[in-house]
Amino acid sequence: MTPPTPYYLIDERKLLGNLETIDHLRRRSGAKCVLALKCFAAWVVFPLMRRFMDGSTSSSLYEVRLGREKFGKEVHAFSVAWKRDEVRALRPLADKIIFNSLSQLDALEREARGLSIGLRVNPGVSFSHFDLADPARRHSRLGVRGRRALFAAAPRLDGVMFHYNCENDDFVHFRDTLDRIARDYAPLLEQLDWVSLGGGFHFTRPGYPVDAFADTLRRFADRFGVQVYLEPGEAAVxxxxxxxxxxxxxxxxxxxxxxxxxxxxxxxxxxxxxxxxxxxxxxxxxxxxxxxxxxxxxxxxxxxxxxxxxxxxxxxxxxxxxxxxxxxxxxxxxxxxxxxxxxxxxxxxxxxxxxxxxxxxxxxxxx
Ligand SMILES: Cc1ncc(COP(=O)(O)O)c(C=O)c1O
Known part of the structure; x- marks a missing residue:
C-alpha cells in the first residue's frame, strides 16, 4: 500500500545496480568508497548500502553523527569551517577529520587528537557544468591553494582530500587531471597514508569505463603508497x-x-x-x-x-x-x-x- 501523494519512492533494486558497480570498483581498484551524506541521507536504506560501501563522509557535526549512528563503518568528518566544540563532540564519533584550511588546522589540530588528520586541497583544476558548483572557481574558499605552505604542513597530515569534480562523466578528463595532481603534489602525496579524491564521478552511468577508472586509481595508489578514497554521492543513488x-x-x-x-x-x-x-x-x-x-x-x-x-x-x-x-x-x-x-x-x-x-x-x- 502506498500513502496518498506526494511521496518519494526509493527503490532498493535500482539502488543495488549502482552499489554493485561501486563494489566492483572497490575490488578492482582497492579504493574505498564512503557515501557523501550531503547528497543522500535517507538512512532507511543504509543497511543495504553499507554492504557495498566503506562508510560515510559529512559536511557537519549532524552528518557525522548520522553516519556513526546509522551507517557505521568509517566516518569521515569534513566541514568548510568547524567550531571548537563541534570538533570536541565529533572526536568519539569520527575516524578522520578533514580541515578546509591551514588556519583551521592550526587552531583545531590539538582538539582533534586521536583522529586521523586530513586537509582539503584545491588543485586549481575542476570539472563542473556550473560555476555555482565549481570548487576551483575564482575566489573559491574550498581547500588550500598555495603549495609551499601545504608541503610544509605535510608532517602534520595523514591524508588530503581533493574534491574537484561535479557530475564528471568524462573519464579522459579525470585521468588527465589526476596525472596533473600527481605531478604537482608528488612531494606531499609521498608522505601520506591516504588520499581522498572526493565525489562527482559519474562512474555508475551506463557506458562509463569503470575498469579503466579502477586501474587508474590503483596505479595512483601504488605509486604513492596511499589508500585512495572516493566520496560518491550522486553516483551511489x-x-x-x-x-x-x-x-x-x-x-x-x-x-x-x-x-x-x-x-x-x-x-x-x-x-x-x-x-x-x-x-x-x-x-x-x-x-x-x-x-x-x-x-x-x-x-x-x-x-x-x-x-x-x-x-x-x-x-x-x-x-x-x-x-x-x-x-x-x-x-x-x-x-x-x-x-x-x-x-x-x-x-x-x-x-x-x-x-x-x-x-x-x-x-x-x-x-
Ligand atoms: C567534499 C565533497 N565530497 C563528495 C561530494 C559528493 O559529490 P557527488 O554527489 O557529485 O558525487 C561533494 C559534493 O559536493 C563534496 O563537496
Whole structure:
C-alpha cells in the first residue's frame, strides 16, 4: 500500500545496480568508497548500502553523527569551517577529520587528537557544468591553494582530500587531471597514508569505463603508497528514487499547464537552483504538450514541459525521476505544503511507507 501523494519512492533494486558497480570498483581498484551524506541521507536504506560501501563522509557535526549512528563503518568528518566544540563532540564519533584550511588546522589540530588528520586541497583544476558548483572557481574558499605552505604542513597530515569534480562523466578528463595532481603534489602525496579524491564521478552511468577508472586509481595508489578514497554521492543513488505526485488542476495560458500536489521549490529544489527540468520517464514524443508546474506561490515553480500521448487530467499520476541525490536532503516547508512521505520498495518488491510528515512537523520546524 502506498500513502496518498506526494511521496518519494526509493527503490532498493535500482539502488543495488549502482552499489554493485561501486563494489566492483572497490575490488578492482582497492579504493574505498564512503557515501557523501550531503547528497543522500535517507538512512532507511543504509543497511543495504553499507554492504557495498566503506562508510560515510559529512559536511557537519549532524552528518557525522548520522553516519556513526546509522551507517557505521568509517566516518569521515569534513566541514568548510568547524567550531571548537563541534570538533570536541565529533572526536568519539569520527575516524578522520578533514580541515578546509591551514588556519583551521592550526587552531583545531590539538582538539582533534586521536583522529586521523586530513586537509582539503584545491588543485586549481575542476570539472563542473556550473560555476555555482565549481570548487576551483575564482575566489573559491574550498581547500588550500598555495603549495609551499601545504608541503610544509605535510608532517602534520595523514591524508588530503581533493574534491574537484561535479557530475564528471568524462573519464579522459579525470585521468588527465589526476596525472596533473600527481605531478604537482608528488612531494606531499609521498608522505601520506591516504588520499581522498572526493565525489562527482559519474562512474555508475551506463557506458562509463569503470575498469579503466579502477586501474587508474590503483596505479595512483601504488605509486604513492596511499589508500585512495572516493566520496560518491550522486553516483551511489542515481536513478534510485522518484517523486510521485497527482495532477490537481489543468489550466490554460497559451499552453496546457498541469498543476501537481508538489513543488519544485519545496520538494526538488535543485531544479530551480540549476535551472533544469525534471525528468519524467513516461513522457516522450506524444501529441499533447503540457507544462507541469508545482502548487507553490512561486510564478516559476515549473517542473518542465513534456509530450504525452493524451492530455493530462486531474487525478493523473506524474512521477518525476532522479529524486534521490540532493533532493530528499533539501526538502523544505515553503508555503506550508504537505511534505512528501518516504516510501521504500524493498529488494523483494514489498512497498513500505517509512515516514509520513504532518502538521506537527511543520509546526516544530519553526517557533
Ligand atoms: C567534499 C565533497 N565530497 C563528495 C561530494 C559528493 O559529490 P557527488 O554527489 O557529485 O558525487 C561533494 C559534493 O559536493 C563534496 O563537496
Amino acid at each position: 542515481t536513478g534510485a528514487a522518484e517523486l510521485v505526485t497527482t495532477v490537481l488542476d489543468v489550466v490554460h495560458n497559451e499552453t496546457d499547464i498541469a498543476i501537481v500536489d508538489a513543488s519544485t521549490e519545496a520538494h526538488m529544489l535543485d531544479l530551480l537552483i540549476y535551472r533544469q527540468s525534471a525528468r519524467i520517464e513516461a513522457a516522450g514524443r506524444g501529441r499533447c504538450v503540457v507544462t507541469i508546474a508545482g502548487r507553490s506561490c512561486l510564478a516559476g515553480d515549473v517542473f518542465g514541459a513534456y509530450r504525452f500521448p493524451r492530455k493530462l487530467r486531474p487525478g493523473d499520476t506524474v512521477r518525476f525521476a532522479d529524486a534521490a541525490g540532493y533532493t530528499l536532503v533539501k526538502k523544505n516547508w515553503f508555503n506550508g505544503l504537505p511534505m512528501p512521505a518516504i516510501v521504500v520498495r524493498r529488494l523483494n518488491g514489498a512497498l513500505r511507507t517509512v515516514r509520513r510528515f504532518g502538521y506537527a512537523d511543520y509546526l516544530r520546524s519553526l517557533s
